[in-house]
Amino acid sequence: MKVCKFGGTSVANAEQIKKVASIVKSDKTRRLVVVSAPGKRFPEDIKVTDLLIDLVNGVIAGVDYQERLEKVVSRFHVNAVDLGLDDTIIEELRRDLNKRIHHNLQISEQYLFDTIKACGEDYSARMIAAYLNKIGVKARYIGPKEAGLIVNEAPSRTMAIDEAYKNLAALKNSEDIVIFPGFFGFTKAGRLRTFDRGGSDITGSILAAAVQADVYENFTDVDCVFTANPKVVNHPSEIQEITYREMRELSYAGFSVFHDEALMPVVKLGIPVHIKNTNNPEAKGTKIVEKRHVNPHAITGISADAGFSILYISKYLMNREIGFGRKLLQILEEEYISYEHTPSGLDDISVIIRSHQLTPEKEERIIKRAYNELHADDVYFRHGFSMVVLVGEGMNNSTGLAARAATAISRTGANIEMINQGSSEVSLAFGILEKYEDTILRSLYEEFFAMAAYAN
Numbered sequence: 274m275k276v277c278k279f280g281g282t283s284v285a286n287a288e289q290i291k292k293v294a295s296i297v298k299s300d301k302t303r304r305l306v307v308v309s310a311p312g313k314r315f316p317e318d319i320k321v322t323d324l325l326i327d328l329v330n331g332v333i334a335g336v337d338y339q340e341r342l343e344k345v346v347s348r349f350h351v352n353a354v355d356l357g358l359d360d361t362i363i364e365e366l367r368r369d370l371n372k373r374i375h376h377n378l379q380i381s382e383q384y385l386f387d388t389i390k391a392c393g394e395d396y397s398a399r400m401i402a403a404y405l406n407k408i409g410v411k412a413r414y415i416g417p418k419e420a421g422l423i424v425n426e427a428p429s430r431t432m433a434i435d436e437a438y439k440n441l442a443a444l445k446n447s448e449d450i451v452i453f454p455g456f457f458g459f460t461k462a463g464r465l466r467t468f469d470r471g472g473s474d475i476t477g478s479i480l481a482a483a484v485q486a487d488v489y490e491n492f493t494d495v496d497c498v499f500t501a502n503p504k505v506v507n508h509p510s511e512i513q514e515i516t517y518r519e520m521r522e523l524s525y526a527g528f529s530v531f532h533d534e535a536l537m538p539v540v541k542l543g544i545p546v547h548i549k550n551t552n553n554p555e556a557k558g559t560k561i562v563e564k565r566h567v568n569p570h571a572i573t574g575i576s577a578d579a580g581f582s583i584l585y586i587s588k589y590l591m592n593r594e595i596g597f598g599r600k601l602l603q604i605l606e607e608e609y610i611s612y613e614h615t616p617s618g619l620d621d622i623s624v625i626i627r628s629h630q631l632t633p634e635k636e637e638r639i640i641k642r643a644y645n646e647l648h649a650d651d652v653y654f655r656h657g658f659s660m661v662v663l664v665g666e667g668m669n670n671s672t673g674l675a676a677r678a679a680t681a682i683s684r685t686g687a688n689i690e691m692i693n694q695g696s697s698e699v700s701l702a703f704g705i706l707e708k709y710e711d712t713i714l715r716s717l718y719e720e721f722f723a724m725a726a727y728a729n
C-alpha cells in the first residue's frame with residue numbers, strides 16, 4: 274500500500290487537481306491520499322494558507338474581514354466551477370469559516386489561528402474527494418477527528434501521540450480511497466492544532482507509519498531533490514537516493530521540498546520516502562532511504578537558510594566552571610527558546626538561535642541574567658545570519674573537505690562567523706552573514722559539484 278501526499282502546488286487549481294486524480298487512478302496501491310491547501314498557481318500568487326492567516330489577522334485587529342474571507346472562498350469557488358462541482362461545498366465553506374471565527378474568537382488567539390488555517394487543507398480534501406467520485410473513482414474524505422489523529426496539548430510543538438498511530442492504522446481497511454487533509458490534528462480535549470508550516474508532509478508521514486505503508490510518495494512541483502536549491506543554483510544535479518540522516522540535515526537548513534520533522538515517523542519503521550513530480554510523474558524522483566548505494570561524491574547536498582541570531586558570551590576560565598553550560602541553557606529554556614548549535618572556545622560560547630524566537634524584551638532579560646547569574650564578562654546578540662550546511666554520509670572518510678569549503682567561501686570575500694562539524698559527521702555548518710548566502714551557496718556548489726565533480 275502507498276501513502277501519497279500532494280503539496281500545495283499540486284492542488285492549486287483544477288488543472289493540477291486533474292493531474293492528481295490521474296496519478297491516483299494510475300496505481301491501485303495508492304489508497305491513502307493526503308492533500309495540502311491550494312498553493313501558488315504562479316510565482317506572485319498567494320497560498321490559501323497565507324490568505325487564511327491574513328483573515329485571522331483581520332479578525333484579531335477588529336477590522337471588517339469579509340473581503341479577506343471572500344478571497345479564500347473565491348479560490349475554492351474557481352476550482353469548484355472548473356472541476357464541474359456544485360456550489361454546496363462553497364456555501365458550506367463560507368458558513369463554516371464564519372462559524373469557526375465566532376466560536377474560537379472567545380477561546381484563544383492561538384486556537385483561532387489554528388482552526389482557521391486548517392480550513393485550507395480541510396476543504397481541499399473535501400473538494401478532491403468530491404471530484405474523484407464525480408469521475409467515477411470511489412473516494413471518501415476522512416478527517417483527523419474521525420480517524421483519530423490525536424496530537425499533544427499546547428504549548429509544546431504539535432506532535433502526534435502514540436495513540437494516534439493505533440487509531441490511524443484502521444485507515445488501511447477502507448474500501449474507498451481515503452482523501453485526508455494534511456497539516457492538523459486534534460488534542461484529546463478536542464482542540465484543533467496545526468503542525469508547523471509545510472506540515473502536510475508530517476501528516477503524510479504519520480499516516481504512512483500508521484498503516485505501515487510500503488512507500489510514502491511525496492508529490493511536489495520538482496522532478497527530484499537537487500544537490501542545491503534550484504532557485505539559487507542554475508540546473509543543480511539531481512539526487513537519486515539520499516539517506517534519512519542526510520535529508521534531515523538538508524531539510525533543516527533550507528531544502529524546503531520536504532519538512533525535516535516529517536522524517537521521524539517513517540524512519541522508525543524504515544519506510545522509504547519517494548519525492549515525485551505531479552507535473553512529470555514519469556520522472557524517477559528521489560528516494561529517501563535508510564542506507565543508500567555508494568555515492569561517488571563525499572557531499573550529497575548543500576543547503577542554506579537565513580534567519581539565525583548568535584548569542585555570544587565570554588567569561589575568563591569558563592572551561593573550568595562546572596555547570597556553566599547548563600545554567601546558560603536553562604535561562605534559554607525559561608524564555609522558551611530552543612537552540613541549534615553551541616560552538617565554544619575555552620572562555621567563550623556562542624549559541625545559535627532561530628531569530629523568530631527572540632524579541633527585544635527576551636534579549637534584554639537574557640543579557641541581564643547572563644551578567645547577574647553567570648557573572649559573564651561580555652554578553653551580546655548579533656542578528657542577520659545564515660547557516661550554510663554541507664551534508665554527506667561520505668564526509669567522515671574524506672580529508673580536506675573543511676579546507677576546500679573554507680577556501681570556496683573565502684573566494685566570495687565573505688567572513689566565516691562560525692563553523693560547526695556535527696558529531697554525526699554527516700554535516701558541516703558555516704555561519705555567515707545573510708547577504709552572502711546565495712553567492713556562497715553558488716561558490717560551494719562550484720567547488721564540490723561543478724568544478725571538481727570527480728575530485729571528491
Ligand SMILES: Nc1ncnc2c1ncn2[C@@H]1O[C@H](COP(=O)(O)OP(=O)(O)O)[C@@H](O)[C@H]1O
Pocket residue numbers: 279280281282283309312471492493494495497498499500501502503504527528529530531
Ligand atoms: N534542494 C532542493 N531540491 C528540490 N527543491 C528544492 C530544493 N530546495 C528548495 N526547493 C524548493 O522546494 C519546492 C517544493 O517544496 P514546496 O514549495 O513545499 O512544495 P509543495 O507545494 O509541493 O509542498 C520546489 O519548488 C523548490 O523550489
Ligand SMILES: N[C@@H](CC(=O)OP(=O)(O)O)C(=O)O
Pocket residue numbers: 279280281282309310312320322323393455456469470471472473474
Ligand atoms: N498549507 C500549509 C501546509 C503545507 O504542507 O503546505 P505545502 O504542501 O504547500 O508546503 C502551509 O502552507 O504551510
